Amino acid sequence: MAPKAIRREVRLEGYEGYRRDEIRDAAKKPEPQRSQSLRKIRDEVRRSLKFNISRYREVARELHAYRKRYEGEPIPNVSASVHTSMGLKFSHIYNDFGHLELLDSLPHQVDLFDLL
Secondary structure, three states, X not given: OOHHHHHHHHHHHOOOOOOHHHHHHHHOOXXXXXXXXXXXXXXXXXXXXXXXXXXXXXXXXXXHHHHHHOOOOOOOOOOOHHHHHHHHHHHHHHHHHHHHHHHHHOXXXXXXXXXX
């Protein structure tokens, strides 16, 4: 599944990620702590997403090679490490997109320090 399709699924499900409470708590803080906390979380999520998508692509190539290697056999082993890796990376990307969707849905407040 392509990253765009994963993000679309996250949007359709309304998933907010496992950090939803942390994000909501940060959004309740007074300025400038609110903006600083939300910016920090967004930066962390973006770095995580970049890493996870890169690794997801690597694992997708490994899965393609695995399927090609066992092509024609009755039922390949679906519990091989490549399947576990693919499932984990999908979950990580799904969570990262959930966090970004929640962050994007928060009301935007102008950070006074951005005006300086």
